[in-house]
Amino acid sequence: MDISGNTIFIPGSTSGIGLALALALRERGNTVIVGGRRADLLERLAAEHPGLDTVRIDTADPASVEAAAKEVLERHPGLNVLIAMAGIMRAEDWHRPEGFLESATGIVTTNVLGPIRLIAAFVEHLQTRPDATIMTVSSGLAFTPLKATPSYNASKAAIHMLSESLRLQLADTSVRVVELEPPAVRTTLMPGQETSEFAMPLEDFTAEVMALLESQPDATEIQVERVKFLRYGEARGDYDQVIATLNRLDPHGD
Known part of the structure; x- marks a missing residue:
């Protein structure tokens, strides 16, 4: 993905990682459209x-996705980048259905069906652009599970495999598929995460992501150094130790 000269739509970017990236990308000479639920x-x-x-x-x-896509493309027919940022994370207790079922349904709807709907709304248009990108957002927890958040972990694992599969299917088009894999970052995604000493400062994460996008324009996975502990535990052969460390040290995923 080129770092400048794009027209970028980022749903779910009114705060946290999404907003930080939206502002950083705008500063690099991109046209950026922020999407969110709250009009105010x-x-x-x-x-x-x-x-x-x-x-x-x-x-x-x-219906909202369809209407927003129409509005974005009418105002920005040169759109060539979609970053599917929207996501929710909740602690769950799977010992009984009332501890997880409603939460799991909402997480899958937002974290899995949301990106699928977004891609469906824009994929045909993106194929008409000479250089286009779909960026998905998974998590280090797609690769190492946090005990407290089963549905979130599973939703991000689904996004990882969806990204891998789409990259194969769209290889014959002008559309690149890039997967952003954050560690825990100091945002309001989970209670207490914004001040967690184990979470990565938002400004540091944003700066490192922008540097990676600039230095590795052909990368298929954007991984800051801190997420590699979670991402590659199985490949390194220390997966069990990574799980133990993650779940002993940090309730928010880092």
């Missing part, structure tokens, strides 16, 4: 960051 928050972001476009979208709602 989108209006505030547009006022605070002139030049940043906004579109209301709820990726859990198929």
